[in-house]
Structure formats: C-alpha cells, structure tokens
Amino acid sequence: MSANVPTDICFSFSGLRARGGRTGPHKDGWGMAMYRDGDVWTIHDPRPSADSDIAEVISHNSLKCDIVISHIRQANVGGVCLLNTHPFSRLLWGKTWSYAHNGQLEDVSALPIERHHPLGSTDSERAFCWIIEQLQARLGEDEPSLDDISTVLSELALQLKGRGVFNMMLSDGARLYCFCTTKLHWITRRAPFKKATLSDEDVIIDFKEVTTDKDVVTVIATQPLTQDEMWSQMEEGELCVFEGGEVVCQIKAN
Numbered sequence: 376m377s378a379n380v381p382t383d384i385c386f387s388f389s390g391l392r393a394r395g396g397r398t399g400p401h402k403d404g405w406g407m408a409m410y411r412d413g414d415v416w417t418i419h420d421p422r423p424s425a426d427s428d429i430a431e432v433i434s435h436n437s438l439k440c441d442i443v444i445s446h447i448r449q450a451n452v453g454g455v456c457l458l459n460t461h462p463f464s465r466l467l468w469g470k471t472w473s474y475a476h477n478g479q480l481e482d483v484s485a486l487p488i489e490r491h492h493p494l495g496s497t498d499s500e501r502a503f504c505w506i507i508e509q510l511q512a513r514l515g516e517d518e519p520s521l522d523d524i525s526t527v528l529s530e531l532a533l534q535l536k537g538r539g540v541f542n543m544m545l546s547d548g549a550r551l552y553c554f555c556t557t558k559l560h561w562i563t564r565r566a567p568f569k570k571a572t573l574s575d576e577d578v579i580i581d582f583k584e585v586t587t588d589k590d591v592v593t594v595i596a597t598q599p600l601t602q603d604e605m606w607s608q609m610e611e612g613e614l615c616v617f618e619g620g621e622v623v624c625q626i627k628a629n
Contacts, residue, residue, distance in 0.1 A: 377551040377617035378592040381411060381439035386573070386580045388445060389434045390600040393575035395424030395447035403450040404460035405430060408473035410442040413548040415471045419460040441619075442551050444544050446475035451498075458495035462544075465491055465507045468518035470547040474503045477597055478540025478556060502541070506531050521550065521616065521624060528552055529614040529626040536612065542597065551617045553595055555609035561595040562606045563620060571601045591620030 376384055388407075396402035405424035408417045424430045424447050446461035453459040461475040476499035483501040491504035506528070513527050528545070532554040535541040542559055545552040553559055566589075568582035586592075595617070599606040609615055612628025 376440070376443040376592065376594050377620050378441055378590070379619035379621070380587075380590055381441060382590070382592050383437040383439050383585075384409075384443050384445070385434055385437060386571075386578065387594050387596075387600055388430075389578055390573040390575045391445055391447060391596065392424040392427075392430050392434055393573075395427075395430075397423075397425035398575040399447070401447035401449040403448040403455045404457075405445070405447045406460045406462050406475075407433070407443065407445040408462045408464065408475075408546070409438060409440040410473075410546065410548040411440050413470070415464070415473060415548060417462065417464060417473065419457055421455055421457050421460055442546050442548060444473050444475050444546055444551070446477075446544075451479045453496035453498075456495070459497050459500075461499060463500045463503050465503065467507050467511060467547070468516075470518075470549075472507065472545060472547050474506070474543065474545045475499075476502065477542040480535060480539040480541065482538060502535055506535075506545075525552070525614060525616055525624045525626055529554070532614060533612060533628065544595065549618065550623065551595070552614065553609065553617070554614045556611060558597050559595060559609040560597070560599050560606040561593055561609065561615070561617075562599070562601075562604055563591065563593040563622075565591045565620075570603075572603050574598075574600060574602045593617050593620045593622075 402423035404421040406419040483498040486505040493500040543554040614626040616624035
C-alpha cells in the first residue's frame with residue numbers, strides 16, 4: 376500500500392491473510408513492514424498467516440501507515456523459519472529499505488556481494504543484498520534522484536528477471552517501487568469512494584465511511600483482492616513507483 380495520509384490496512388490485509396493457508400497455498404510464513412513518517416515497524420512470523428494470532432490482531436486493529444509491504448510465503452528455496460520470512464531489510468542512504476519477492480531465481484550464488492550478506496537461505500534475500508550493493512555502487516554514497524534510482528533499479532530487476540520469476544516490492548519509506556515479471560495488479564482509490572467486497576473473505580467495506588475527500592490510497596497485490604473493483608495489471612518487465620498513493624514513475628521494458 377502507498378497512501379498520501381496514514382491509512383489502516385485492515386481490509387486489504389484480511390483478504391491477503393486468508394490466502395496464507397486458507398484460500399491459497401502460501402502457508403510458509405508471513406511478514407509485514409509498515410512505514411509511518413519514514414520510520415518502519417516490521418513483523419515476521421513463520422506460521423501460516425491464516426492461523427497466526429499476530430495476523431489476527433493486525434487484521435482487526437487500525438495501525439495507520441503511509442507505506443506497507445506485506446508478504447505471504449510459499450517456500451521454494453530455504454526452509455520454513457523466521458530468518459527466511461519476508462520482508463527483508465537493509466540500510467541504504469540513511470534509510471531502512473524493505474523488500475519482498477514473489478517467484479524463484481536460478482543461480483543466485485553467482486550474484487556478487489561483498490558488504491551485505493543474507494541472514495537466511497533464500498534466493499530472495501540474496502538477490503536483495505545484491506540489489507542494495509549495486510544501487511550504492513552505481514549511484515554513490517549520497518541519496519540520488521527518483522529518476523536515477525528508478526532507472527538503475529529497472530536495469531537490475533530486468534537482470535534478475537533473466538534468472539526466473541521476479542515480482543518485487545521495495546520501499547525506503549518515501550516511495551514504493553514495484554517490478555512485475557508475471558503478475559502484479561494495482562488499484563488507486565480516491566473520491567468519490569465506493570463500497571468494495573473482498574474476494575477471499577465475506578467482508579464488505581464502504582470507503583466513504585473511513586476516508587476523506589483528500590485521501591488517495593493505492594493497493595498493489597499479486598492478484599486483485601476485491602471482486603467488484605477494476606484493477607490495473609502491470610506489464611511484464613515494468614517498474615512502477617508510487618509516492619503518496621500516486622504513480623510517480625513508470626519504466627516499461629523495450
């Protein structure tokens with residue numbers, strides 16, 4: 376999620392959570408990185424999100440954030456344990472960057488890393504360490520512009536796409552960077568707000584009752600979370616950047 380005002384994620388997370396072992400196969404742990412004013416709070420749980428008491432608490436409490444990355448895992452590389460649950464975090468340019476990956480990559484051990492090393496055993500975290508090092512090596516020690524970050528990140532993501540499936544979300548607390556290999560969908564909600572119904576749970580919400588006319592909230596998910604709204608699908612090889620709920624950069628593969 377990316378929003379222009381602190382926004383709770385109870386509705387969307389309820390739908391995502393159900394896919395973690397109840398309506399979907401992603402039962403090998405879940406995690407969440409929640410940003411508010413640039414600060415981040417992270418949660419990791421190796422249990423299925425559908426059965427997690429921590430997930431139950433979050434799905435019913437209004438924890439309002441600017442950016443949220445939430446991930447439900449279906450293990451491919453690396454065992455089911457706390458260290459292998461997404462999202463992963465690293466420091467870069469004085470900010471905490473959080474990252475989650477859906478897919479599977481081949482031969483990630485060939486990706487050169489020197490300073491950042493995985494704590495777990497997933498291909499996802501190894502790729503993240505490589506991304507962080509490459510961003511710093513190519514762009515320097517001082518935080519670069521949005522255009523520079525997006526251009527280099529698109530190039531790196533395309534390289535990883537050449538190793539397999541690389542659907543990614545990455546954030547520094549100010550912007551949310553998303554890259555699509557196979558499936559990523561997004562929807563931006565703004566006034567006039569309407570009702571929406573979750574696809575995975577019998578839950579309906581009227582957004583007019585929980586928003587103001589100035590609110591802009593974008594939700595990105597592998598598959599649409601609601602059954603009565605029009606979601607946009609990202610293209611293969613596309614990088615899309617969101618800030619304050621708005622699209623601020625799009626780079627599509629040639």
